[in-house]
Amino acid sequence: MSGFSRAVGRDVRFIAVTGFFRDNNTLVCDGVPLSEVAREHGTPLYVYSADAIRTAYRELDEAFASHPHRIHYAMKANSSLAVVRLLREAGSAVDANSIGEVELAMRAGFPSSDIVFSGVGKSHDEIERAVQLGLKAINAESAGELERIDRAAQARGVRARVAVRVNPDIDAGTHPHISTGLHINKFGVPLEQAGALYRRMATQPGLEPVGIHVHLGSQIISTEPLQRGASAVVRLARELRDGGVLLDHIDIGGGLGISYDGSRAPTAAEYAAAVLPIVAASGLSIALEPGRYIVGAAAALVARVVDLKDAAGGHHFAVLDAGMTELMRPMLYGAFHRIVAVVPRAARDVCYDIVGPVCESTDAFGERRLNQLEVGDLLAILDTGAYGSAMSSNYNRRPLPAEVMVDGGKARVIRRRQTIEDQLSLET
Ligand SMILES: Cc1ncc(COP(=O)(O)O)c(C=O)c1O
Numbered sequence: 001m002s003g004f005s006r007a008v009g010r011d012v013r014f015i016a017v018t019g020f021f022r023d024n025n026t027l028v029c030d031g032v033p034l035s036e037v038a039r040e041h042g043t044p045l046y047v048y049s050a051d052a053i054r055t056a057y058r059e060l061d062e063a064f065a066s067h068p069h070r071i072h073y074a075m076k077a078n079s080s081l082a083v084v085r086l087l088r089e090a091g092s093a094v095d096a097n098s099i100g101e102v103e104l105a106m107r108a109g110f111p112s113s114d115i116v117f118s119g120v121g122k123s124h125d126e127i128e129r130a131v132q133l134g135l136k137a138i139n140a141e142s143a144g145e146l147e148r149i150d151r152a153a154q155a156r157g158v159r160a161r162v163a164v165r166v167n168p169d170i171d172a173g174t175h176p177h178i179s180t181g182l183h184i185n186k187f188g189v190p191l192e193q194a195g196a197l198y199r200r201m202a203t204q205p206g207l208e209p210v211g212i213h214v215h216l217g218s219q220i221i222s223t224e225p226l227q228r229g230a231s232a233v234v235r236l237a238r239e240l241r242d243g244g245v246l247l248d249h250i251d252i253g254g255g256l257g258i259s260y261d262g263s264r265a266p267t268a269a270e271y272a273a274a275v276l277p278i279v280a281a282s283g284l285s286i287a288l289e290p291g292r293y294i295v296g297a298a299a300a301l302v303a304r305v306v307d308l309k310d311a312a313g314g315h316h317f318a319v320l321d322a323g324m325t326e327l328m329r330p331m332l333y334g335a336f337h338r339i340v341a342v343v344p345r346a347a348r349d350v351c352y353d354i355v356g357p358v359c360e361s362t363d364a365f366g367e368r369r370l371n372q373l374e375v376g377d378l379l380a381i382l383d384t385g386a387y388g389s390a391m392s393s394n395y396n397r398r399p400l401p402a403e404v405m406v407d408g409g410k411a412r413v414i415r416r417r418q419t420i421e422d423q424l425s426l427e428t
Helices: 002-008 032-043 050-063 081-090 099-107 124-131 144-158 191-203 223-242 268-280 292-298 329-333 420-424
Strands: 018-024 028-029 044-047 069-074 093-096 115-117 135-140 159-165 207-213 249-251 285-286 299-311 315-320 337-340 349-355 364-371 379-383 402-407 410-415
Touching: 002 144, 028 032, 028 044, 032 044, 032 299, 032 379, 032 402, 032 410, 044 292, 050 069, 050 081, 050 268, 050 292, 050 402, 069 207, 081 093, 081 099, 081 402, 081 410, 099 115, 099 124, 124 144, 124 159, 135 144, 135 207, 135 249, 144 191, 144 207, 159 191, 159 223, 191 207, 191 223, 207 223, 207 329, 223 268, 249 402, 268 285, 292 299, 329 364, 337 364, 337 402
Parallel strands: 044 402, 069 093, 069 285, 093 115, 115 135, 135 159, 159 207, 207 249, 249 285, 315 349
Antiparallel strands: 018 028, 044 299, 299 315, 299 379, 337 379, 349 364, 402 410
16 A cells, blocks of 8 residues: 555545654654654655655556556656656656656666657657657657658658557546547547558558557546547557557556545556456557556645735635645646645644645635644645646746655655756856
8 A cells, every 4th residue: 555645545644554644743754754854855845755656656567467568657747857767666667748758768767668758749859859769659649740750760761669649539537627538639649540540551661550559638537438448449459450450569548546535546456457358358568657646646745834814704814835836736627635734733623725825816725624823834735746746837936846755764855946046047
């Protein structure tokens, strides 16, 4: 079991095996008190549990153990170098969504044969570099992109390994902003056009079809759409095989959701039980691109209360030193994160509007009932390992936050806090 959210579901008072839990009224990460880490490294601060990341990776890997498979951790969820390195050491491969992520993966020690490159709108330079590197697969998004990959590969006298990302028009039942597999979404090629694209590859000497790719969206908490997505691509793979197009793998994308509020989310075993028999029947190996499932529960964003104020209408604002610049999910998709005091006071409950310091009204995490706060108190925003740090920005000239990883009972800085000099080093 990893990360208390997955391990115990809903309440930080319970002890979990790895991740964030309470010890003597203090929230700790794998035994290390967050109050100490914040004292030493300042706030806002991302704190990661290395063990929670390893455990989630292992759970998924073991769930698929009965069939040849490869987990390609989706770096878009969190591409901090130490996180990506840790996953390489755990045995993962990676999915990159830009050439920047490809370069990062190489620096983290991944061979090009462990990298798949997804993403809508690959630029000319990105395609050139991907072809030059000879990645495991470029997940192509359109007929035009296939042509551009073909030209780049022919110019180098090589064949680029490609998979077509199909859009099966399946509703993943997730937030519209993170749904990708509907025909109204910009991603992929309509399923019914994909067969023709594969057949055309016989006339494109720069292309070697190696797989089929599908990704329906993120934070999917029912296995049913994932099953339908897998069935759709397996049907296509069969059709292609019957027509003489032989592939190596089916890439079923990522998307497996986690529980942010304590409600039930599918386990790795349930996910595998739903999709593995379908894909295994194709005889092809499976590639998976999980991001959130692996890192989501493995971090807390630790922030300090910098102001408390009462507004008209009995509203109480708690202003933190972290906001949309450090964690954009609540503002971008109305996402919910549990927010808890690092060291709760023995005081009455107050309903706070918890907001950030950024000069935007949307810079708010939502209302939470907490024991009465004082300026200087520390709060932890939980389950922020995925799409937290990776989406942070310099808006309002705020520095990117520091990041710390707890491993073997020790907290180590994996990214120092950005300075204004760091920001200005790019400017004239
Ligand atoms: C192509 C692709 N693969 C994998 C992922 C990872 O998704 P998740 O973090 O929900 O597992 C994404 C994110 O949406 C994606 O766009």
